[in-house]
Amino acid sequence: MAFPVPFQLLIVLIGLLLTCGPSLALDRVACQAATPDPLTGCPSGTLLVGPDSSGASFSSVQSAILSIPNDTTPYTILILPGTYTEQLNVTRRGPLTLLGQTDVPTNQSSNSVAIAWAAVAGTGDNAYTSTLTVAPTLNASLTGAGPDGNPVPPGTPFGCTDFRAYNIDFVNDYAPYSDDPSLAISISYANSGFYYCGFYSYQDTIYIGKLGNAYIYSSTIAGQTDFLYGFGTLWVQSSLLSLRSCGGGITAWKGTNTTFENMYGVYIHDSAVLPENATVAEEQVGQCALGRPWNAQDRSLFAHTYLSAEIRASGYIPWEGADRINFNTTMAEYKTYGPGFNFTGRMDAGIEFNTTQGPLTEHPILTEEEYVTGGYSSLETVFQDEKGTFGCTSWIDRTPWL
Ligand SMILES: *[C@@H]1O[C@H](CO)[C@@H](O)[C@H](O)[C@H]1NC(C)=O
Ligand SMILES: *[C@@H]1O[C@H](CO)[C@@H](O)[C@H](O)[C@H]1NC(C)=O
Ligand SMILES: *[C@@H]1O[C@H](CO)[C@@H](O)[C@H](O)[C@H]1NC(C)=O
Ligand SMILES: *[C@@H]1O[C@H](CO)[C@@H](O)[C@H](O)[C@H]1NC(C)=O
Numbered sequence: 001m002a003f004p005v006p007f008q009l010l011i012v013l014i015g016l017l018l019t020c021g022p023s024l025a026l027d028r029v030a031c032q033a034a035t036p037d038p039l040t041g042c043p044s045g046t047l048l049v050g051p052d053s054s055g056a057s058f059s060s061v062q063s064a065i066l067s068i069p070n071d072t073t074p075y076t077i078l079i080l081p082g083t084y085t086e087q088l089n090v091t092r093r094g095p096l097t098l099l100g101q102t103d104v105p106t107n108q109s110s111n112s113v114a115i116a117w118a119a120v121a122g123t124g125d126n127a128y129t130s131t132l133t134v135a136p137t138l139n140a141s142l143t144g145a146g147p148d149g150n151p152v153p154p155g156t157p158f159g160c161t162d163f164r165a166y167n168i169d170f171v172n173d174y175a176p177y178s179d180d181p182s183l184a185i186s187i188s189y190a191n192s193g194f195y196y197c198g199f200y201s202y203q204d205t206i207y208i209g210k211l212g213n214a215y216i217y218s219s220t221i222a223g224q225t226d227f228l229y230g231f232g233t234l235w236v237q238s239s240l241l242s243l244r245s246c247g248g249g250i251t252a253w254k255g256t257n258t259t260f261e262n263m264y265g266v267y268i269h270d271s272a273v274l275p276e277n278a279t280v281a282e283e284q285v286g287q288c289a290l291g292r293p294w295n296a297q298d299r300s301l302f303a304h305t306y307l308s309a310e311i312r313a314s315g316y317i318p319w320e321g322a323d324r325i326n327f328n329t330t331m332a333e334y335k336t337y338g339p340g341f342n343f344t345g346r347m348d349a350g351i352e353f354n355t356t357q358g359p360l361t362e363h364p365i366l367t368e369e370e371y372v373t374g375g376y377s378s379l380e381t382v383f384q385d386e387k388g389t390f391g392c393t394s395w396i397d398r399t400p401w402l
């Protein structure tokens with residue numbers, strides 16, 4: 001009788017290790033500081049990427065990524081200042097951390113490393129456009145079409161269990177306006193954390209695909225149309241959503257029917273929505289939507305977030321030409337504030353959407369009870385592993401300022 005309990009614990013631990021392994025301890029600040037030997041303070045085995053003139057072992061980030069084995073050993077890549085024009089694809093299963101060199105490791109606006117690409121979807125899948133892709137296979141990253149998107153082949157393994165980026169800007173500057181999907185990041189079948197990062201595009205800047213988990217902290221996300229979209233789970237914490245114009249909505253999510261209860265959706269907390277500059281501020285007052293439903297099971301929430309005057313009175317909008325709002329559609333707000341919050345406008349819009357359906361769309365503003373019991377208030381009640389177990393958060397850095 002001495003064995004069963006520890007044995008069960010072991011099984012549980014092995015289960016958690018599959019996709020939600022133990023958190024990494026990493027003194028990133030020492031590694032990121034500019035020093036005569038750039039690798040001073042870095043974990044042993046850290047790979048160095050820099051411009052040709054720097055003498056670094058790798059002159060592109062993707063060549064460093066490709067040199068890493070597909071095993072479960074954690075790897076770190078330190079990137080010297082510069083703009084790297086390339087697409088990054090991370091398929092490995094084990095932890096990978098990308099660090100941008102900086103002496104200001106807690107301020108995105110001082111970042112000196114950018115990864116830039118310029119591509120638009122056109123007739124191809126959105127996946128091909130992304131500056132950074134974290135997914136085990138191309139198929140896992142494809143968007144596809146219809147209410148449930150690309151059918152990822154059954155048995156596709158989970159990809160990176162713990163991808164992190166600190167102080168890096170991801171740019172897709174195909175066109176200086178919303179032309180068609182141009183992704184900055186694309187995360188599917190993977191867990192990913194971004195700290196003090198920038199994300200710059202105009203349309204579909206951030207894609208969190210199937211079984212994708214993403215946590216974005218103290219970062220800047222710039223876009224115009226549907227610039228947070230996907231099937232997975234995204235939590236944006238203490239960040240800036242920078243409006244480059246208005247189109248579609250800020251969020252556009254597709255829910256999925258699973259055998260277990262899921263919380264797939266986009267959750268924006270303690271953040272600010274602001275115009276990118278004075279021109280946008282002048283031209284777009286009352287024009288931008290918080291979001292629109294990519295399918296009827298859309299789940300989107302802005303909580304404790306400042307909304308500038310560009311946000312329209314209704315907050316969210318329906319998807320033009322499609323009947324995609326029903327009682328399972330969650331287009332919510334909780335304690336949003338600022339000139340973009342218009343209580344009367346929100347109430348009017350909820351009724352305008354559809355008088356015959358949906359308590360949530362008629363009352364898009366959550367009560368405290370709905371906020372808490374709905375599971376919206378903590379990372380543990382939002383993030384799940386691929387089997388649906390909640391509390392899959394060990395890949396999140398809770399103290400990124402250290
Ligand atoms: C990485 O290893 C896992 C586990 O062995 C495997 O399922 C997966 O197909 C491999 N991925 C790549 C890109 O080789
Ligand atoms: C980051 O730096 C910018 C420019 O130096 C400054 O305006 C801003 O307040 C800083 N942000 C934080 C969060 O410290
Ligand atoms: C990355 O994957 C995309 C497809 O998502 C592909 O088009 C591109 O060629 C890949 N790039 C590299 C460097 O592997
Ligand atoms: C994706 O998987 C489907 C189903 O297995 C297959 O028909 C398709 O060819 C795959 N696509 C790619 C790009 O591998």
Ligand SMILES: *[C@@H]1O[C@H](CO)[C@@H](O)[C@H](O)[C@H]1NC(C)=O
Nearest residue numbers: 176244245276277278279280
């Ligand atoms: C303001 O931002 C918009 C959107 O990015 C850009 O098109 C425009 O050129 C910017 N205007 C100024 C004056 O910087």
Ligand SMILES: *[C@@H]1O[C@H](CO)[C@@H](O)[C@H](O)[C@H]1NC(C)=O
Nearest residue numbers: 147148254255256257295297
């Ligand atoms: C989920 O199931 C409901 C009820 O069967 C159906 O109406 C809805 O279209 C399904 N949604 C997706 C995304 O498959």
Ligand SMILES: *[C@@H]1O[C@H](CO)[C@@H](O)[C@H](O)[C@H]1NC(C)=O
Nearest residue numbers: 257261296297326327328329
């Ligand atoms: C709404 O969600 C419930 C489960 O949460 C599901 O049983 C039902 O089929 C869904 N209805 C539609 C129309 O999607």
Ligand SMILES: *[C@@H]1O[C@H](CO)[C@@H](O)[C@H](O)[C@H]1NC(C)=O
Nearest residue numbers: 313314342343344345346348
């Ligand atoms: C708020 O919304 C109402 C109803 O849509 C509208 O009449 C009013 O002008 C709006 N107020 C502001 C300050 O935009």
Ligand SMILES: *[C@@H]1O[C@H](CO)[C@@H](O)[C@H](O)[C@H]1NC(C)=O
Nearest residue numbers: 323326352353354355356357
């Ligand atoms: C409201 O929902 C009903 C039932 O699904 C649908 O027939 C009707 O078209 C919807 N109305 C609007 C304005 O979306």
